[in-house]
Amino acid sequence: MKNSRVKINTVKNLANDYYKLDKVNFDYKTKDGIWQNQSRECYDRGDGACILLYNPLKKTVILTKQFRMPSYLNENEDGMMLEVCAGLLDKDDPFTCIKKEAEEETGYKINNPTKVFELYSTPGAVTEKIHYFIAEYNDAMKISEGGGLEEETEEIEVIEFNFEETLNLIKTGEICDAKTVILLQYAKINNLV
Structure with missing residues (x-):
């Protein structure tokens, strides 16, 4: 660790089932030079990528x-989410x-994704950094129905939307996933579609 204002005292594992949840106790030196003792829970699910x-x-x-x-637990009535294709690294x-996630989830075989940036979505609680990609597709690239992997208990519906319709779905709240909104806005700003 490189920050001289942070001294990690203890890391206590609280859960390590599907992902890892730790409670970190640390001292943090304020800009006034005072050391404060703090504790935070940090959820580590690994890094991810979306496209x-x-x-x-x-x-x-x-x-x-x-x-x-x-x-679903936080007021999403049916728990269904419209999202860009994504997965853990x-x-x-x-x-x-x-490339693997795009093929498994959407059925499209892409060759040259372009990385546009990487972002922390919830840096106050989750360690995950997401790598954001874009790629053009056409009908000839469709090699399967997609839908995800059965062994990962994925049941994914693949939907082709008119681009302008997705922007309206953001306004109505039907698209409320951060990575999806970010990439759709990136596409709009950069006149991709």
């Missing part, structure tokens, strides 16, 4: 729809991961 597949000729994008338990580099 917006877009077709500039048809003016369409590919999104997925699937059930997300945490959203596991042991893959971001490029390998996103």
Whole structure:
């Protein structure tokens, strides 16, 4: 660790089931030079990657729809979320991961994704950094129905949307996933579709 204003005292593992949850006790030196003792819970699920597949000729994008338990527990009436294709890196580099995820989830085989940035979505509680990609797609790249992997208990619906319709779905709240909103806005700002 490189920050001289932080001294980690203890890391206590609270859960290590599907992902890892630790309670970190540390001392933090304020700008006034005073050391404060603090504790934070940090959820480590690994880093991830996401991708917006877009077709500039048809003016369409590919999104997925699937059930997300945490959203269901927090006022998402049916728990279903419209999202860009995404997945955890596991042991893959971001490029390998996103090419594999795109094929598994959407059925499109992409070759040259473009990385646009990487972001922390919830840095106050989650260690995950997400690598954001874009890639053009066309009908010839569709090699399967997609839908995710059965062994990962994925049941993913693949939907091709008119790009302008997705912008309206953000306004109505039907698209409320941060990574999806970010990539759709990136596409709009950069006139991709």
